[in-house]
Amino acid sequence: MLFSKMFIPTVKEIPKEAEVISHKLMLRAGFIRKLASGIYTWLPLGLRSLRKVEQIIREEMNKKGAQEIIMPFVQPKELWVESTRWEKYGKELLRFVDRNNRELCLAPTHEEVVTDLVRREVRSYKELPLTLYQIQTKFRDEIRPRFGVMRGREFSMKDAYSFDVDEAGAEASYKEMYEAYVNIFNRCGFRFGVVEADSGQIGGSFSHEFMVLADTGEDVIVSCDTCGYAANLERAEVGIIEKGVARKKDLHKRVPTPGQRKIEEVAAFLGIPADKLLKTMVYNTNQGIIGVLVQGGREINETKLKNLLHLDFVELASESVIEETTGGPLGFSGPIGLSIPLYADRDVMFMEDFVVGGNERDVHIVSVNIDDFAVKDFCDVKVAVAGDKCPRCEGRLNTTRGIEVGHIFKLGLKYSKAMNAAFLDKEGKEQLMVMGCYGIGVSRIVAAAIEQGNDENGMILPAAIAPFEVTVLPVNTTHAESLEIAHAVYKGLLDKGIDVLLDDRDERPGVKFKDCDLMGIPLRVTIGERGLKEGLVEIKLRGEKESQKIRKEDIIEKVVEHVQKLKHL
RNA sequence: CGGGAAGUAGCUCAGCAUGGUAGAGCACAGCGUUCGGGACGCUGGGGCCGCAGGUUCAAGUCCUGUCUUCCCGACCA
Numbered sequence: 258m259l260f261s262k263m264f265i266p267t268v269k270e271i272p273k274e275a276e277v278i279s280h281k282l283m284l285r286a287g288f289i290r291k292l293a294s295g296i297y298t299w300l301p302l303g304l305r306s307l308r309k310v311e312q313i314i315r316e317e318m319n320k321k322g323a324q325e326i327i328m329p330f331v332q333p334k335e336l337w338v339e340s341t342r343w344e345k346y347g348k349e350l351l352r353f354v355d356r357n358n359r360e361l362c363l364a365p366t367h368e369e370v371v372t373d374l375v376r377r378e379v380r381s382y383k384e385l386p387l388t389l390y391q392i393q394t395k396f397r398d399e400i401r402p403r404f405g406v407m408r409g410r411e412f413s414m415k416d417a418y419s420f421d422v423d424e425a426g427a428e429a430s431y432k433e434m435y436e437a438y439v440n441i442f443n444r445c446g447f448r449f450g451v452v453e454a455d456s457g458q459i460g461g462s463f464s465h466e467f468m469v470l471a472d473t474g475e476d477v478i479v480s481c482d483t484c485g486y487a488a489n490l491e492r493a494e495v496g497i498i499e500k501g502v503a504r505k506k507d508l509h510k511r512v513p514t515p516g517q518r519k520i521e522e523v524a525a526f527l528g529i530p531a532d533k534l535l536k537t538m539v540y541n542t543n544q545g546i547i548g549v550l551v552q553g554g555r556e557i558n559e560t561k562l563k564n565l566l567h568l569d570f571v572e573l574a575s576e577s578v579i580e581e582t583t584g585g586p587l588g589f590s591g592p593i594g595l596s597i598p599l600y601a602d603r604d605v606m607f608m609e610d611f612v613v614g615g616n617e618r619d620v621h622i623v624s625v626n627i628d629d630f631a632v633k634d635f636c637d638v639k640v641a642v643a644g645d646k647c648p649r650c651e652g653r654l655n656t657t658r659g660i661e662v663g664h665i666f667k668l669g670l671k672y673s674k675a676m677n678a679a680f681l682d683k684e685g686k687e688q689l690m691v692m693g694c695y696g697i698g699v700s701r702i703v704a705a706a707i708e709q710g711n712d713e714n715g716m717i718l719p720a721a722i723a724p725f726e727v728t729v730l731p732v733n734t735t736h737a738e739s740l741e742i743a744h745a746v747y748k749g750l751l752d753k754g755i756d757v758l759l760d761d762r763d764e765r766p767g768v769k770f771k772d773c774d775l776m777g778i779p780l781r782v783t784i785g786e787r788g789l790k791e792g793l794v795e796i797k798l799r800g801e802k803e804s805q806k807i808r809k810e811d812i813i814e815k816v817v818e819h820v821q822k823l824k825h826l
Numbered sequence: 827c828g829g830g831a832a833g834u835a836g837c838u839c840a841g842c843a844u845g846g847u848a849g850a851g852c853a854c855a856g857c858g859u860u861c862g863g864g865a866c867g868c869u870g871g872g873g874c875c876g877c878a879g880g881u882u883c884a885a886g887u888c889c890u891g892u893c894u895u896c897c898c899g900a901c902c903a
Contacts (some may be wrong), residue, residue, distance in 0.1 A: 267864095268836095268837065268838095268852095268853085269837085269838090269853085269864060270837050270838045270839095270851095270853095272837080272839080273832085273837090273839090273895090273896080274895065274896060275875085275896095276896080276897075291895095292897095293894090294894085294895070294896090300884080304847085348827095348901090348903080349901065349902080362889095366903090397901085397902070397903090399829080399901065399902075400899095400900070400901060401897095401898095401899090401901085403896085403897085403902090408902075408903090409902095410849030412903070413903095414903055415903090416903085419849095466903095475902090476902095480852090532829090539852045541891045559900090566900070611853090658861070659903075660902070661903065663903075664902085664903060671851085681828070696903050698902090699903085700903090701903060702903095714863095732861085732862050733861065733862085735861085762866095762892065764861095765860085765861055765863090765864080765865065766861065766863065767861090767862080767863040767864050767865080768863085768864050768865095769862095769864095770862080771863065771864045772864085774863090775864095783862080785862060787862075795862095
């Protein structure tokens with residue numbers, strides 16, 4: 258491509274709307290433009306990157322025998338009612354009616370549609386296993402879209418669905434996809450990790466997330482260097498540290514703590530460390546009001562709580578509910594005398610002589626012990642923090658941040674049961690298909706690559722994702738020889754199958770260098786009057802400071818060599 | 827949905843406390859000088875001051891409403 262002919266609107270100013278680096282750079286480099294909140298146009302340069310990511314995914318999926326299809330973006334209500342998600346999915350599901358008052362939605366995911374397709378068409382075990390995938394636009398009416406295409410409402414996703422005759426088959430399909438994902442993210446040049454995750458809205462028994470490691474990531478990853486355990490913070494378990502406790506009882510005394518509501522306030526007021534306090538949180542759930550106890554200074558992990566107690570929803574109780582159920586105001590709740598079910602973090606088992614709220618304004622109770630109140634169950638409900646014990650070994654946990662780019666789920670029978678996706682086995686008996694589903698955020702990958710590769714001058718993209726592999730940059734296009742050589746190099750590289758951009762614009766060199774850096778093109782060939790006098794041209798890697806001078810006759814060969822090296826990482 | 831901020835030229839923003847000719851830099855067009863890291867000079871085009879009401883002789887500026895965008899929490903590829 259010739260730069261002069263290509264639609265590449267770069268900008269110098271930092272766009273006001275952007276917060277994270279990838280969003281800023283994608284706007285500045287002319288990759289994307291916003292149409293509405295969370296909805297973006299992909300411009301030629303950005304689209305080239307997006308297409309490259311798609312192609313990598315396609316190749317790796319096909320290698321595993323998955324077959325590409327495209328399913329509708331607009332879907333009828335009926336299917337969603339059948340899977341019960343019409344009511345459960347919530348407001349992210351954008352619903353509307355057509356001219357005939359038929360209720361429809363924009364697809365946020367496609368389990369219903371594939372399951373419907375496969376149940377209609379597949380009758381026999383002989384046709385299984387089957388894995389279908391698509392690369393398609395999704396729409397989720399996110400509460401808060403942000404970070405550009407990282408969390409858009411409309412976005413491109415690769416979603417694959419596997420159908421197997423039994424659990425073992427499903428296991429094998431899951432493993433195949435897991436491998437494909439590792440290959441895909443390696444080819445994208447990512448530093449990434451795989452973590453155990455919560456399966457959320459999609460459901461199913463367990464799942465893994467593929468996380469690109471980046472400080473700006475929205476997710477927190479908890480991991481153990483000793484045994485390799487890694488999990489999303491919302492699911493991360495914490496190991497127990499057991500220690501003996503004296504079974505003391507009935508020693509507690511009520512003390513005045515005027516105006517001290519927060520853990521830190523009470524701890525400071527009583528002159529004790531925060532971990533000598535017991536935090537009592539009152540939750541409103543679909544199974545009624547419950548109390549959750551955790552050591553002071555620790556947070557309760559609501560996702561874990563929800564999964565442990567098999568709840569559909571949990572939310573902190575309002576002030577009025579707290580007063581009704583405990584008899585005291587917010588900030589003074591404690592377990593003693595409460596009649597609601599109490600669930601305590603396992604740490605609480607080993608606490609001794611601690612402080613709890615008195616369920617009365619300005620009162621706390623000191624010298625409390627575990628036998629002073631009844632706990633329904635001790636479980637792992639706290640948010641993991643760095644330094645906690647690993648749940649799988651004796652190691653310690655640490656935390657990093659990541660961007661979720663892939664998520665694979667074992668769905669089991671969830672959808673096949675709800676929608677009756679069945680086949681006949683060898684004995685002629687009807688069986689339900691065992692499903693799995695596998696997503697990759699395609700547009701998000703482009704953003705993640707930029708989060709992981711950038712400097713003060715712009716993007717530093719891996720060759721596999723960059724819109725072009727090479728820029729040929731004649732410093733002065735009015736210098737006939739420069740331009741002539743530039744064209745020759747450009748043609749030569751095209752012939753070798755290299756993705757090359759020729760910056761043939763009559764611009765000052767600085768402008769062209771800046772644009773080239775901004776766009777993150779991994780390799781730059783600079784052709785200038787000065788070097789040509791000695792028969793030399795320059796080659797520079799985007800990620801490196803120094804350029805090398807190459808004899809102009811050798812340039813094609815050298816560039817091809819470099820590109821190959823860059824792509825095979 | 828709750829909490830916060832902002833909407834003025836294509837972009838980044840000033841002007842608004844105290845109402846009175848709509849501004850700067852960048853970008854864009856023309857001419858000239860420049861030409862290895864976002865050049866300089868001159869000239870020029872460009873604005874329903876988010877939208878709708880209101881107060882006023884007079885509103886970008888004051889008041890009310892509304893829409894949009896962004897940031898902080900709950901969702902997720």
